[in-house]
Amino acid sequence: MSGFGRYVIFLGSLFVRRESFKTYYKLVLEECIQIGVNSIFLFMLVSTFIGAVTTVQTAFNMVNPLIPRFVISQVVREMTVLELAPTVMALIYAGKIGSSMAGGIGTMRITEQIDALEVMGINSSSYLVLPKIIASMLMYPLLVIFSGVCSLVGGYVVGTAIHLVTPTEFIAGLRFGFNPTEISVALIKGVVFAFLISSISSFKGYFTKGGALEVGIATTEAVTASVIAILLMDYFLVNILLS
Amino acid sequence: MIKIKNISKSFGDKKVLQGINAEFEKGKTNLIIGSSGTGKSVLLKCIVGLITPDEGRVYYNLRNFTEADKDMKSEIRREIGMLFQGGALFDSKNVQENIMFPLDVLTKMTADEKLDRVNDCLKRVGLENINNKRVSEISGGMKKRVGIARAIVNNPNYLFCDEPNSGLDPQTSILIDELIHEITHELDITTIVVTHDMNSVMGIGEKIIFLYQGQKLWEGHHEEITHSGVPELDDFVFANKVMSKMRNSL
Numbered sequence: 001m002s003g004f005g006r007y008v009i010f011l012g013s014l015f016v017r018r019e020s021f022k023t024y025y026k027l028v029l030e031e032c033i034q035i036g037v038n039s040i041f042l043f044m045l046v047s048t049f050i051g052a053v054t055t056v057q058t059a060f061n062m063v064n065p066l067i068p069r070f071v072i073s074q075v076v077r078e079m080t081v082l083e084l085a086p087t088v089m090a091l092i093y094a095g096k097i098g099s100s101m102a103g104g105i106g107t108m109r110i111t112e113q114i115d116a117l118e119v120m121g122i123n124s125s126s127y128l129v130l131p132k133i134i135a136s137m138l139m140y141p142l143l144v145i146f147s148g149v150c151s152l153v154g155g156y157v158v159g160t161a162i163h164l165v166t167p168t169e170f171i172a173g174l175r176f177g178f179n180p181t182e183i184s185v186a187l188i189k190g191v192v193f194a195f196l197i198s199s200i201s202s203f204k205g206y207f208t209k210g211g212a213l214e215v216g217i218a219t220t221e222a223v224t225a226s227v228i229a230i231l232l233m234d235y236f237l238v239n240i241l242l243s
Numbered sequence: 244m245i246k247i248k249n250i251s252k253s254f255g256d257k258k259v260l261q262g263i264n265a266e267f268e269k270g271k272t273n274l275i276i277g278s279s280g281t282g283k284s285v286l287l288k289c290i291v292g293l294i295t296p297d298e299g300r301v302y303y304n305l306r307n308f309t310e311a312d313k314d315m316k317s318e319i320r321r322e323i324g325m326l327f328q329g330g331a332l333f334d335s336k337n338v339q340e341n342i343m344f345p346l347d348v349l350t351k352m353t354a355d356e357k358l359d360r361v362n363d364c365l366k367r368v369g370l371e372n373i374n375n376k377r378v379s380e381i382s383g384g385m386k387k388r389v390g391i392a393r394a395i396v397n398n399p400n401y402l403f404c405d406e407p408n409s410g411l412d413p414q415t416s417i418l419i420d421e422l423i424h425e426i427t428h429e430l431d432i433t434t435i436v437v438t439h440d441m442n443s444v445m446g447i448g449e450k451i452i453f454l455y456q457g458q459k460l461w462e463g464h465h466e467e468i469t470h471s472g473v474p475e476l477d478d479f480v481f482a483n484k485v486m487s488k489m490r491n492s493l
Contacts, residue, residue, distance in 0.1 A: 017313055019348060112331040115293050119403075120345050121320035127348075 017123040031135030051151030052158035073173030085148040086189035094226035098201035102222035105205030106215040140194035250299035277454035324394030330386035339374035364392040384415040
């Protein structure tokens with residue numbers, strides 16, 4: 001519990017003695033590029049393949065001829081919108097971006113770069129962490145949308161290429177019984193997960209003590225704690241938003 | 244001037260600093276010396292506020308820094324320049340961006356004014372035309388000099404140096420010492436250097452404070468250090484063979 005208390009105090013410290021808007025604007029833009037643009041390739045790769053594999057596996061399990069083929073793409077859509085794009089990709093995001101944040105801030109801590117900021121009269125937590133959290137909360141929902149599109153495209157290309165489903169059936173399945181609320185749920189999840197990953201990872205990195213070994217430990221702890229937080233919050237959000 | 248009163252600090256059961264009182268004078272190179280693990284760096288961090296002392300107060304020109312609110316602390320810290328042991332330069336920035344950083348964040352200078360100031364500081368520390376080099380591309384001695392340039396770029400009233408010579412060859416160490424000493428006199432600022440290098444002590448120590456097991460045992464000028472009459476200080480000063488021979492010849 002003391003760890004959670006420190007985390008809450010740490011979050012509070014982000015909003016005191018802030019620097020100018022111009023400073024944060026520049027930092028947030030830099031982080032958006034670092035976090036968002038540099039993640040596009042990995043997100044595209046993972047989402048496209050998972051969409052394609054889900055299409056093949058769903059078709060493989062649909063042995064009942066009475067079930068229409070468009071159900072395949074309906075299953076892919078549901079899986080993509082509700083879980084793959086926001087949640088599964090959040091686990092990957094925690095591994096890629098969360099570890100990078102914890103490692104970067106942890107290294108700054110052990111090499112006294114954070115002390116240097118403090119001595120200059122700068123609130124180091126606010127200066128270093130707030131832009132990362134804001135950039136994450138802006139970019140991750142966009143990555144969720146991008147991931148969803150890639151997954152559906154992957155499913156469509158593979159499903160039609162190996163004749164598991166016709167293009168018309170696939171499109172019909174995507175439209176059938178579609179509830180737009182699911183998109184909102186996915187985006188809300190995206191914003192919440194982005195906040196959790198960036199804040200937990202920064203927290204772990206910020207309080208690193210020791211040397212290179214401890215930076216590695218902090219990075220591992222950041223990813224582990226982020227993954228647990230994502231899974232718990234996923235359960236709560238689904239209960240709240242879809243009940 | 245910086246005054247510290249009754250500074251004590253413990254980590255767990257270990258008392259690192261015990262009731263340290265001292266005055267660091269303006270326009271002088273003040274040295275805090277002592278063997279490794281005697282609390283020199285902890286004292287320096289207490290003075291700049293990176294560590295909160297358990298007891299005691301730090302005054303910057305009669306302003307109580309220890310009990311100041313966050314805004315006041317922030318204001319005083321903007322008058323401080325610090326050279327860290329490892330340089331603490333930002334890896335993500337090049338040399339120019341590192342030196343310009345305090346100006347970017349703390350001032351409203353124009354881009355041209357900032358660049359002029361950065362170039363002036365680089366020239367002052369004897370480094371020119373390395374503006375675009377990455378931190379990883381420059382040597383240890385250059386990192387220290389860039390660290391000094393960053394520390395003085397905002398015209399500080401107080402300069403702190405934590406073991407400025409560590410990891411440097413003797414010649415470069417002397418250059419860094421002389422640079423710190425000259426800057427102190429040029430800018431008429433209060434400089435505090437933490438060191439255990441006897442070359443620094445003899446070369447630039449205008450006021451020296453000797454710490455031993457968390458306590459201040461002696462203070463004085465470098466000319467007085469060889470006949471202090473404090474056995475612990477004698478052990479420290481005459482630890483190396485050259486100094487030991489010098490003592491025997493006295």
